[in-house]
Amino acid sequence: MSGYRGFAGIDPAGPEPVAGETSDELLVRRLKRLLLEEVDLSELGRLDESQRRTRLERVLNHLVSTEGIILSTRERTNLVRRVVDEAVGLGVLEPILADPAVSEIMINGHDTVYVERYGVVERIPSGFTNNEQLLQTIDRIVSTVNRRVDESSPMVDARLPPDSRLPRGARVNVVLPPLALRGPTVTIRLFPRRYGMDELVQRGSIDRPTAELLEAAVHARLNVVVSGGTASGKTTMLNALSAFLPDHERIVTIEDAAELSLDQEHVVQLETRPANVEGRGEVTIRDLVRNALRMRPDRIVVGECRGGEALDMLQAMNTGHEGSLTTVHANTTDDALARLETMASMSEVDVPFHALREQVNSSIDLVLQLIRSPDGTRRLVEVSYLSSRRRDDFVLHRLVHWDPRAAGPSGTTGNFVRHPVHPALADRLEERGERVPDGFVRAESASGADVGGGVSWS
Known part of the structure; x- marks a missing residue:
């Protein structure tokens, strides 16, 4: 693709005639050519974008008048904006x-x-x-x-x-x-614009007791995985959870494209780099996760695990970096665990399958599942606690799930259903100075379905 000629892509000779061009498009081309003849390019080059647009709009309004183009005020405004957009903007x-x-x-x-x-x-x-x-x-x-x-x-x-x-x-x-x-x-x-947890509650994406449970979990340094499909709101939820991270801790965020926006003072943001045209210089998520472990982080936030970096992330969560957060593409909470296990096996390190199972069981505490409904609504549909340990089959205990058939507030349909909190989770919260939020109860037993519908699978 050839570069631009002249200033901001305006060709002094004017573009070649285009088959099927409308009268509006012809007028825009004509005004762009006249605009180039009127403006001082060296002067425009010294202005910032806002000043440049103001200057060009003033010249264009004069050109429209001198050319005798009869337009209503609204038509003139739209025409001037369109010409300037094509001249210095993105059309x-x-x-x-x-x-x-x-x-x-x-x-x-x-x-x-x-x-x-x-x-x-x-x-x-x-x-x-x-x-x-x-x-x-x-x-x-x-x-x-x-x-x-x-x-x-x-x-x-x-x-x-x-x-x-x-x-x-x-x-x-x-x-x-x-x-x-x-x-x-x-x-x-x-x-996405950053939404706080309060805004997500107002939008119906999560209910207040669940938001308080997640806040307590982050404060208690539980490791959290946010799962969901494409455009289900994983980054938005990760941003909301990140707001609960303490100000005094050193937080390292790792992303393909830096989307997270943290207000804490001690934040280090890392971003991957693609290979150059010669195929060199690539820096991957895994490279950054490994390097982050040498940066004395208190918490690590990985925008998305999707490859061999999952093993490094799990090891980090299990070796002094509790309270870390990440996201994964999956359709259910159990799929999310299976994905993490599979991605960890993609590492060049030859780790036995049973050892990977132990890594996941030892590292992950909560799995959050998000969906995007056909009408575009994004919602948290499940929060589950991973209670299995060592090399046992995964056992997930539901803490919350969204029931589209349940009676909602004010006679609506669809509501969040809460389940008893697993004793081990309740103990973890209490040991870290947190409590089980109002709206939840502590389970009397840690066995099977007595605790929020525990599901075991291999």
Whole structure:
């Protein structure tokens, strides 16, 4: 892909005529060319983005008037914004990025754009004029993080830091032809706004007693795994749990793309690095987990375990780094344990299967399961305590589960059902100065279904 000519991608000669171009698109091209003739490029280069946009909008309003273009106030505003967006911004993506309800943007070729709002994916009517315009926008996006994508390197995955256009930051993935058969494909995941546990309670994603139980568990240094499918809210829950970490502890976070936002003072954020165009320089999650153990962390927070780093994470949880947090892709709590066991076996270290089982049993305390419903609702549907030890088969005891058929508050359907707290868990909480929250009761026995429906499996 060739770079831009002139300032901010405006070509002094003007783009070539495009078949099927509408009168609006022709007008935008014409105004972009006139704009370049009017502005002082050296002056614009000294301004920040906000000042640059203000300057260009002022010039464009003058051009619209001198050209005798008759428009209503609203039409003029929209036209000026569109021209400036294409000149110094991201074109048709600008209004989408400004919508706080949008969490993901999916571009499947220049004329097909989908967005996700509140968990629901929908196609929007606007699109890019042609592949050339989309490629220019892609070039502008990846160049902000000193990356490039072209025929010789047709894939890129990068994190965009927060700025005036992306106050939350984003992760962008680009795939170009010939790998993408239907044209340039772009996926932009806008990092979620941080929700505290109180907000999750208000949204119905979790109930108050369960939130208090999780707070007590984090304070008591229990190791917690957050499980769920894609876009089920794992990072949001991990952020909410991280808010309970003490301010005086040294916390190391490890992520593929830095999405977590912690308010504590003593936080070290680590992020992976992909290989360069020569295939060198890659730094993986596992590399960072191993290095984190040399950084004297009190707690380790891994954005997602999905490979051999699971073994290092389990060993860290079991050797003085209690109270650590991580997420895993799985559809149920027992699947999450099986996934951790399988991923730990992916390490180059030859560990017997029974030893891996012992690592999981010794390391994990709580497993949280999240789902995204068909209507886009994200909810905690289960919290389970892993009571098995050593090389025994996994035994999970439910503490909470979501019952869609149970009577809810104010006559609604669907509610959180709480179960007795396993005695070992209650003891752990009390030993660390915490208590079993109101709304829960301590179980009288630690046997089977008497304790929250214990399930044993091998």
